[in-house]
Amino acid sequence: MTTSIMGDLTLSLEDRIEEAINTARGTFQTGRTRPLKWRITQLKALKTMLDEHEHAFCSALYRDLGKSYFEANYIELDNVRNSCDFFVKNLKKLMKPKSADVPWYMKSSTKAKVIHEPLGVVLIFSAWNYPLLLALDPLVAAIAAGNAVVVKPAECAKSMCLILKQLLPKYLDAHAVKVLEATKEECAVLLTYKFDKIFYTGSPRIGRIIMEAAAKHLTPVTLELGGKSPAIVDSTADIFTAARRLAATKWMINCGQTCIAPDYVLVHSDVTSLFLEGLKQSLLSFMSPLLESANTDVETDQETDFMPRIINKESLARLQTLLDEVQDSVVFKLGETDTKKLTMMPTILLNPSMESKIMQEEIFGPILPVLQVHNMEEAINFVCSRPQPLALYMFTSNKKLAKEVVEKTSSGSVVINDAGTQFGLESIPFGGIGESGMGSYHGRYGFDTFSHQKGVVTTQASSDDPIRYPPYSAKNKAILRACLRNKSMLDVILIKLGMRKF
Amino acid sequence: MSLDPLIGAIGAGNAAVLMPSIVTHSSFTVLNELIPKYLDKNAIKVVGCETRVTEEMLNLQWDKIFFTGSPRIAKFVMQKAAEHLTPVTLELGGKCPTIVDSSTDMEVAARRIAAGKWGVNCGQSLIAPDYVIVEKGFAPVLLKALKNALRSFFGSHPSPENPDLMRLVNEEHFRRVKAFLEDPSVSRTIKHGGGYDIEKRYIEPTILLDPPRNAKIMREEILGPILPIITVERIDEAIDFINTKEKPLALYLFTENDDLKNEVINKTSAGTMLINDTVIHVTMQELPFGGVGKSGMGAHHGKFSFEAFSHMKPVMVRSMAGDVDARYPPYTPEKRNILRRIARFQYLPLLLVWLGLTK
Numbered sequence: 001m002t003t004s005i006m007g008d009l010t011l012s013l014e015d016r017i018e019e020a021i022n023t024a025r026g027t028f029q030t031g032r033t034r035p036l037k038w039r040i041t042q043l044k045a046l047k048t049m050l051d052e053h054e055h056a057f058c059s060a061l062y063r064d065l066g067k068s069y070f071e072a073n074y075i076e077l078d079n080v081r082n083s084c085d086f087f088v089k090n091l092k093k094l095m096k097p098k099s100a101d102v103p104w105y106m107k108s109s110t111k112a113k114v115i116h117e118p119l120g121v122v123l124i125f126s127a128w129n130y131p132l133l134l135a136l137d138p139l140v141a142a143i144a145a146g147n148a149v150v151v152k153p154a155e156c157a158k159s160m161c162l163i164l165k166q167l168l169p170k171y172l173d174a175h176a177v178k179v180l181e182a183t184k185e186e187c188a189v190l191l192t193y194k195f196d197k198i199f200y201t202g203s204p205r206i207g208r209i210i211m212e213a214a215a216k217h218l219t220p221v222t223l224e225l226g227g228k229s230p231a232i233v234d235s236t237a238d239i240f241t242a243a244r245r246l247a248a249t250k251w252m253i254n255c256g257q258t259c260i261a262p263d264y265v266l267v268h269s270d271v272t273s274l275f276l277e278g279l280k281q282s283l284l285s286f287m288s289p290l291l292e293s294a295n296t297d298v299e300t301d302q303e304t305d306f307m308p309r310i311i312n313k314e315s316l317a318r319l320q321t322l323l324d325e326v327q328d329s330v331v332f333k334l335g336e337t338d339t340k341k342l343t344m345m346p347t348i349l350l351n352p353s354m355e356s357k358i359m360q361e362e363i364f365g366p367i368l369p370v371l372q373v374h375n376m377e378e379a380i381n382f383v384c385s386r387p388q389p390l391a392l393y394m395f396t397s398n399k400k401l402a403k404e405v406v407e408k409t410s411s412g413s414v415v416i417n418d419a420g421t422q423f424g425l426e427s428i429p430f431g432g433i434g435e436s437g438m439g440s441y442h443g444r445y446g447f448d449t450f451s452h453q454k455g456v457v458t459t460q461a462s463s464d465d466p467i468r469y470p471p472y473s474a475k476n477k478a479i480l481r482a483c484l485r486n487k488s489m490l491d492v493i494l495i496k497l498g499m500r501k502f
Numbered sequence: 503m504s505l506d507p508l509i510g511a512i513g514a515g516n517a518a519v520l521m522p523s524i525v526t527h528s529s530f531t532v533l534n535e536l537i538p539k540y541l542d543k544n545a546i547k548v549v550g551c552e553t554r555v556t557e558e559m560l561n562l563q564w565d566k567i568f569f570t571g572s573p574r575i576a577k578f579v580m581q582k583a584a585e586h587l588t589p590v591t592l593e594l595g596g597k598c599p600t601i602v603d604s605s606t607d608m609e610v611a612a613r614r615i616a617a618g619k620w621g622v623n624c625g626q627s628l629i630a631p632d633y634v635i636v637e638k639g640f641a642p643v644l645l646k647a648l649k650n651a652l653r654s655f656f657g658s659h660p661s662p663e664n665p666d667l668m669r670l671v672n673e674e675h676f677r678r679v680k681a682f683l684e685d686p687s688v689s690r691t692i693k694h695g696g697g698y699d700i701e702k703r704y705i706e707p708t709i710l711l712d713p714p715r716n717a718k719i720m721r722e723e724i725l726g727p728i729l730p731i732i733t734v735e736r737i738d739e740a741i742d743f744i745n746t747k748e749k750p751l752a753l754y755l756f757t758e759n760d761d762l763k764n765e766v767i768n769k770t771s772a773g774t775m776l777i778n779d780t781v782i783h784v785t786m787q788e789l790p791f792g793g794v795g796k797s798g799m800g801a802h803h804g805k806f807s808f809e810a811f812s813h814m815k816p817v818m819v820r821s822m823a824g825d826v827d828a829r830y831p832p833y834t835p836e837k838r839n840i841l842r843r844i845a846r847f848q849y850l851p852l853l854l855v856w857l858g859l860t861k
Binding site: 031034068070073074078079081082085100101102103106110112114115117119120196204207208209211212214215216218220223225237238241242244245248252282285286287288289290395397402406410411412413414415416417418421422424425428429430433434435437438439440452453454455456457458459460461462464468469470471472484 | 573576577580581583587589592594606607610611613614617621651654655666756758763767768769771772773774775776777778779782783785786788789790791794796798799800813814815816817818820825830831832838841842845846847
């Protein structure tokens with residue numbers, strides 16, 4: 001009785017890890033995860049799980065991060081549903097071998113193709129800021145590619161951890177998809193085990209630790225990290241729309257705790273005042289009902305827009321420390337911080353010191369530094385002198401400038417005249433570069449990430465030309481070299497006839 | 503192996519530092535002299551690859567590291583790369599197995615295996631057939647065919663003077679390969695060859711029949727001119743045997759049996775698989791050349807090289823016009839409905855909502 005209730009608590013960490021890995025590996029080795037049918041069944045079951053327990057998942061997100069029912073669905077559940085739909089629709093096509101061309105002298109005897117092979121047992125580390133999305137979105141791609149998976153949910157998001165642990169085994173193949181809880185310290189032990197792929201979403205600091213651990217087993221990794229994603233606003237931009245879109249992405253989604261949130265803005269000095277005004281007006285219009293209800297102490301229910309919280313008091317304290325250092329650059333604050341409710345209100349800074357910590361580390365919160373620049377060259381140089389970010393947002397109506405920014409800067413992705421919209425687009429890879437990560441996923445890029453592309457060459461045994469074997473006469477050597485150098489059939493015939501040299 | 507990745511790096515628009523192996527001293531000298539003469543010497547640099555220099559180089563920040571070599575050093579390279587979050591492509595080796603099924607034309611198979619093993623660089627190739635697996639009953643036929651192939655390639659008494667036979671690259675590697683044969687449980691399984699010339703760093707083409715499966719030669723990558731033949735009762739046991747080892751860079755299968763072919767493709771994993779031939783995939787620019795598991799990560803050749811040395815950066819261009827209020831809070835029930843429909847690509851329901859025909 002005790003074992004069935006206490007379950008995990010009676011097993012040591014190593015036992016839990018080994019049980020998860022060995023079960024997943026054993027299942028993978030049976031070949032069960034490879035057929036299209038199994039993969040589609042899992043993806044459909046995942047969607048069913050989200051639909052049948054939508055309320056429970058949204059409640060978990062509300063308890064962990066204060067997300068409204070709407071935001072939980074719109075941002076997290078719906079994106080996972082879309083990923084499932086994408087693969088259900090396209091997986092058959094993705095799994096089809098792709099034919100590859102062969103040199104002309106092999107065409108009559110040889111065929112080549114590339115097939116996508118599952119890697120084996122994949123380890124996925126989720127992140128606390130989107131604890132459902134960042135566990136399940138990679139999981140969908142890993143399953144679509146035919147792997148067995150061990151999912152490590154973000155331990156900070158306790159309610160989501162619990163519900164994933166309870167529900168995933170009920171809906172998915174519980175021997176192929178394992179949920180493994182582990183604290184930060186326990187992860188160090190987890191990383192000593194061999195996986196066939198590790199997918200991590202989180203900070204560059206931990207990304208390094210994970211890659212180093214993966215190196216010991218030569219395990220390939222995809223790291224979705226963060227960084228300071230800049231926005232640049234040029235004087236030719238529609239300032240009000242730019243301000244509104246940036247404000248919405250920064251503050252209205254998870255309180256700025258998003259890897260692709262605009263971290264800071266570089267604004268042309270000609271339009272800075274207008275831009276700041278735009279930000280303030282947008283915030284007031286977005287938040288007015290919330291502010292009213294906050295003032296009247298009326299209980300808001302989960303359905304309505306409730307401003308999401310900071311994940312925990314450590315994070316809030318970190319943000320407060322960052323802010324304290326640059327207090328004199330604060331030009332707008334929508335309200336006071338509530339350390340009990342863990343809420344921090346949208347805050348705008350103007351030209352904080354470059355040496356301040358808030359301009360060095362990823363903010364990951366509702367504070368937006370606005371920096372004035374005299375020209376776009378200054379903005380480009382500023383961005384290029386810093387580590388490559390996960391995203392770059394450029395607001396301009398000058399197409400030439402947009403092209404210049406795309407070519408002269410480097411980032412995971414670029415969005416012109418908007419922010420954050422790249423996430424939901426399955427036709428583009430989502431991933432970073434340099435400090436912001438390596439590898440990518442979404443759509444077929446996710447399928448590729450969790451696959452090994454294996455070349456398969458089939459030749460006929462019957463067509464055996466003695467020319468390819470030693471001893472090599474001078475003429476044969478010439479012919480072989482000509483073939484290898486992709487010379488034409490005519491050239492080779494002429495060499496054979498002794499009418500050309502090589 | 504120096505210039506091939508360099509071409510990919512240049513093709514993708516990078517600057518590059520090339521560290522050719524100094525084990526092949528003469529090749530290194532030539533590259534070191536000629537590359538600055540022919541290429542943009544401020545963009546392409548050549549540096550010698552001694553251990554001390556390698557470690558110092560790895561302490562620096564690179565935007566990409568491409569490494570060809572052994573798994574042991576690759577682990578070190580990847581660990582150092584992790585410090586800077588530098589992505590890596592690792593082209594490693596492994597024991598490339600060759601399965602020979604009874605349905606195949608043994609003479610052709612033997613020629614192609616012999617060419618892949620001894621015709622190219624004396625077996626010192628990442629994709630050389632490392633060992634062969636064949637059904638017990640057919641081992642004598644295969645052995646005879648291999649001997650015939652060797653005789654036709656190199657004559658009855660192959661010698662180091664033969665221009666089509668190569669030598670081991672240096673003394674260290676010569677000793678390493680020769681040491682495999684010093685194990686008596688291995689040397690007694692020699693069915694062909696076994697001779698060597700220390701001064702010339704030459705080992706003649708050698709074939710073993712059923713050395714002990716736990717001998718060093720069956721645990722480590724051979725990278726030399728010795729070919730073990732392992733026999734099994736039934737050919738499908740070959741799959742289990744291969745799967746007890748690390749995933750290789752290449753797997754070769756000689757068969758006319760489609761069922762066996764599909765089983766091997768689906769139940770084993772390798773960088774590349776060839777059916778009825780060996781090593782020729784290296785010339786195919788349309789195929790990704792790379793390993794999986796301990797045989798490596800990433801690939802190159804052709805467009806795969808271009809991708810290996812590039813970042814695929816998506817650029818999403820949005821119009822400033824048409825900024826719909828529905829997108830922004832406060833989210834009324836109507837707005838929520840519209841946004842959810844958009845998020846889920848439910849265009850027909852969206853139209854109905856917009857027309858007020860449904861909630």
